[in-house]
Amino acid sequence: MGDRVDPGYLRYLMDRRRFLALGGGAALTGFLAACGLSNSSSTTGATSPSTSLPPVGGDINLYVWEGYDVPDPSFKKWLASQNLVEHVKYITQPEEVPTVLKGPGGDKWDMSYGDNVVLGYYKELGLLVPMTLDQVPGLAGLMSAFQGAPWKNDDGTYNGVPWTWGFTGLTYNVKNVPAPKSWNDILDPKYQGRVSTIDGAMNNVASASIAVGIDPDTMTTAQLNGPIKDWLMKLKGQIRALAPSIGDQINLLVSGDVDYMVCGLTFMDAEAAAKGVTTKTIVPSEGAIGWADTTFITPTAPHPQNAYAFANHLLDPKANAAANSALLQGPGVKAAIPMLSADAKALYPFNDIDTYLNDTLTFNTGWPHEPEGDRATYDQVIATWEAVKGS
C-alpha cells in the first residue's frame, strides 16, 4: 500500500462487503470445518488479551481493506513515531475474513474489518474480542449513532472501531433525468428500461424495505413477501440490466444505457465525473441504508498493544479527519468534522449530523439465520431476490 489511495478501488471493495450476506463468509469457514481444516477452538467466548501489555512498538499485522492500513500520508509518520512496522494482507472478498481468521495461520492477524451487517455475527463466530474504553479511549469520541449495537455492547465494551461511514442511495444522471425525491420516483413508467441496480439480495431488499417504510431490522416474513417483494417486482419492471459489480454500475451510467441506479454510492459520482458524465447520489425522502466500516481486534492478536494503539489513532480527531478526507467518507469521530477537507464536508449535512445518522440513514444489522418469531430470515431474503429475478 502506497501513500496514494485510490478511493474508487476502496469503495468497490467496501461495497462488495455490503452486498454479501450477513456472515456469508462463515459458510466458507463451515466448509473448511467440514474438510477438517478449520481451527478447532470454540467459536464463541473469546477471551480478552492480557491487561498487562508490553509497550507499543514492533510489528502490527493487519488483514484489512486496501487503503485502510494507511488511509493518508500522516499515518506513515505516526507509524514511524510509534516504531511500528506494518505487515498487511488485503481483503479481496468479504467472505474471506472468517475463513482467513479461523483458518491455518489465522492467529497471526492483529486486526481486521467488518461492517454493521456482519459485526454482530463476527462476534458470535469469535472473530473479534471486545475492547474497553481503557484500552481504546478514543471510542468515547464516536458519534452517538455508533454508541450502540452492533458496535457497542450492553456491558459497555465495543466490538470494534467504526471510524468511517457512508450510505447506499439512489444515483441519477443529472443531464438526462430529474432529481428523484423518493424511491418511488424511479417506478414511473416513463423510466422503464432506464434503471439498474446491483445484483445483490441484501442491499436491494434493504433498500426496498426502506422505500416502503419498513425497518429492515424488524422486517417480518409477511412484510418481505408482501409490500417489499411487490416494490421489488415493480422495480424489476423498470430495470434494463443488473450490474454484477460497482464498476459495472458506473459503466451503465456512463454509457448512457441507464439513467437511474439503485444501490448507488457517492463514489460513483466521482468516477462518472472523471469519465465526463455528471451523476449525483442522493438519499431519497424515505431514507437509505448506512454502512460503517469497523476495524476489530482478533482474540489471537499477537501484538494487541499495537492493535489498540492503531485503533486509538484512527479515532484521533485529526487523524480521523485526514483519513476520511482522503477516502471521501464520513468520519466516525464528531470532533473530526471541523478538520475535514471541503470535499468531504460537502458530502453530508454535518451541521446536524446526529439527526442525519440516526434518522435519515438506517444502519441495518442483517437478518437472522434461524427463525426468530415472525422476523424474515436471511434465507428468505435471498430467496425473495432470486424469485424476483426469476419471475
Place this chain on the structure above:
Amino acid sequence: MSLSRRLAAFLLTPLGALLLLAVIVPLAMLFAFSFFHINELLQIVPGFTAGNYRQVVTTSVYRVYAVNTLLIAAPTAIASIVGGYVLAYYLAFRAGRARGILLVAIVIALMGSYLALIYSWRTLSGEHGIINSLLQAAHVTRGPLGLILFSRTAVVIAETNFFLPFTTLVLYSSLSSIPPSLEAAARDLGASRWMTLRRIVFPLSGTALFGATLFVFFLSAGDYITPVFLGGIGSSGTFGTLIADQLSTTLNYPLGASIAFVMLALFAAVVVLLRLGMRAAGLLPEHTG
C-alpha cells in the same frame, strides 16, 4: 483384459491419479455435500438430507432458471455448430491457399480474453454503441435496438461468438480427415451436393458433431459470466449463475452442490437424447460412444 482390470491399470498411471485427485475426489466430496445442510452459523453439518434436492426440484423459480438455461444453451449450441460446420467445411474442402490464414485467424480469435470479449460486445451493441449508431445513421432503425444488449438474444450472440472458433477447429479436424475423393466419387455416381453431404460428409463427421454440440451446450449452460453481463434481469438467471450465487455469495455449499448435480443429471439426459436423435438421423454410427 476385463474392463475392471483395464480401469484399475488406468488408475495406476499418473494420468489416472490426476483424474482421481482432481476430478473424482472433488466430485465425490461435492456429491456428499449435496446431502449435508448448513446450521445457523452457516457451517456445513454432515448428515443425510434430501432437502436440498427437494428444494431444487420443487421451487418454481429454479424451473425458471432451468428454462432460461435451456433457452440460452440450445440456441448457442445450434448456432455455434451450424456456423462452425460451414466454416470448417469451407476450410477443409474449399479454402485452398487461404486455409492457413483462416486457421491463424480462428486461433487468434481464441486468444481474446473472455471478459474483454464481453465488454467489447457491450461497447458495440450499447445504446450509443457502434451497431446502434450505424443502424440509426443508415435509417434502418429509428431508436436503439434493445434486443442486442441486456437480453437473452445478446447472451446467445456473444456466447456463439466465443464458441464458434472451438467448434470450427473441432469440426475442421474431423472434416479434414475425409478424403476429398469420397465426395468426388459420390458426385460422379450422381449424388446431388445435398445428398453427398447428407449421406457421406455428415455421417463421417458425426462423432465430432456430437462432441462439439455437447461441448458448447455444457459450457453455455454452465456459463455464469455472460448471462450476468449481457443478459437482462429476466434472462440473466441460469443454472450457472445460480450455482455461482450459492457457492460465492450465500455460501450454501450443500444447496449449490445439489443444483450442480441436478444440472449434471440434466446434462446426462441431453447426452442420451442427442445420441439417440443423431443415431436415428443416421449421423452417428451405432458403435459410437
